[in-house]
Amino acid sequence: MTSSLARPVRGASCAVEGTLLITLGIVLFVIGAVAGIAILKSIGFLLLVIGVILWVLGSMGRAVGGRKHYF
16 A cells, blocks of 8 residues: 555646745744854755755646656
8 A cells, every 4th residue: 555645747838836935934044043054044044945946847737857747
């Protein structure tokens, strides 16, 4: 029996991936700021920027990375 997490979701857009990266970026940035760990702040900021770019491109319906759909 396979888990639903093991199977790829059909029709998953870059907008969903973008929001996941934005959330992860914010969490890492906040943890880095509170704990005073500069590398976490840097990684969090980079993930935040990449997530915003993917979110904007996905919401416009643009193909990202040469593919329109990843499935």
